[in-house]
Amino acid sequence: xxxxxxxxxxxxxxxxxxxxxxxxxxxxxxxxxxxxxxxxxxxxxxxxxxxxxxxxxxxxxxxxxxxxxxxxxxxxxxxxxxxxxxxxxxxxxxxxxxxxxxxxxxxxxxxxxxxxxxxxxxxxxxxxxxxxxxxxxxxxxxxxxxxxxxxxxxxxxxxxxxxxxxxxxxxxxxxxxxxxxxxxxxxxxxxxxxxxxxxxxxxxxxxxxxxxxxxxx
Numbered sequence: 001x002x003x004x005x006x007x008x009x010x011x012x013x014x015x016x017x018x019x020x021x022x023x024x025x026x027x028x029x030x031x032x033x034x035x036x037x038x039x040x041x042x043x044x045x046x047x048x049x050x051x052x053x054x055x056x057x058x059x060x061x062x063x064x065x066x067x068x069x070x071x072x073x074x075x076x077x078x079x080x081x082x083x084x085x086x087x088x089x090x091x092x093x094x095x096x097x098x099x100x101x102x103x104x105x106x107x108x109x110x111x112x113x114x115x116x117x118x119x120x121x122x123x124x125x126x127x128x129x130x131x132x133x134x135x136x137x138x139x140x141x142x143x144x145x146x147x148x149x150x151x152x153x154x155x156x157x158x159x160x161x162x163x164x165x166x167x168x169x170x171x172x173x174x175x176x177x178x179x180x181x182x183x184x185x186x187x188x189x190x191x192x193x194x195x196x197x198x199x200x201x202x203x204x205x206x207x208x209x210x211x212x213x214x215x216x217x
Contacts, residue, residue: 079142079216082124086150089122090174093185096196101187109194112170114187115152119172122150124217131162132170142214144204147173147182152215155206166191167207173214177201 093114101109108114112135119126128137132154144153155169175183181201188194204212 084124085122092121
C-alpha cells in the first residue's frame with residue numbers, strides 16, 4: 001500500500017526529532033534509556049595478576065614478614081622455693097670436700113649427718129630424725145628430675161622406706177648442669193670412709209630394690 005506523502009513527511013520529522021539522525025521510519029531504532037541516581041554501588045577495580053609460571057604472568061614479590069625476637073623462658077621450678085640460704089649451704093658442703101670424719105650411728109662422717117650439717121649451715125629447718133622418711137619432717141618430697149641446688153637426695157628401700165638397710169644413702173645437690181646431670185657433694189662414700197667427695201656430673205643410680213627421692217627444706 002502506498003502511503004500518502006504527508007504521512008511520510010510526518011514520520012521523517014519525528015525520526016529526526018527523536019533520534020537526532022536522519023533515519024528512515026523503517027530503519028529507526030529506539031535508543032536505550034539509562035536511569036540515573038538509582039543507588040547502584042560503585043565497583044572498585046583491582047589489578048589481576050597471573051600466577052608465577054603461567055604464560056605471560058608476572059611473579060608477585062611478597063616481602064617476608066618480620067619476626068620479632070622470641071623470648072626463651074627459664075624452666076619452671078617444680079615445688080616450693082627452698083626456705084633457707086641455699087648458697088650458704090652449698091659453700092659449707094664444698095668447703096668440706098676432701099676431709100673425712102668418724103662414722104657410725106649419728107657420727108658426723110655419716111652421709112645423712114653431713115647433709116644435715118650443710119643444710120643447717122644455710123639456716124635450713126632440718127628438725128626431723130629417726131628413719132629415712134621421718135628425718136624429712138616439714139620438707140617437700142619431689143622427683144629427682146625436679147632437683148635444684150640445696151635439695152637432698154635420699155636413696156630409700158622401696159619395699160620399706162623407713163628401714164635403715166645397706167644401700168640407704170644421702171647426698172646434697174649443689175648444682176644442676178645444662179644436660180640435666182647434677183653436681184653433688186656426699187659423705188661416707190665409699191661406705192665407712194667418712195670422706196666428703198664431690199661429683200660434677202652425677203645421675204641417680206640407686207641399688208636394685210632402692211629408689212631415689214628428693215627432699216626440699
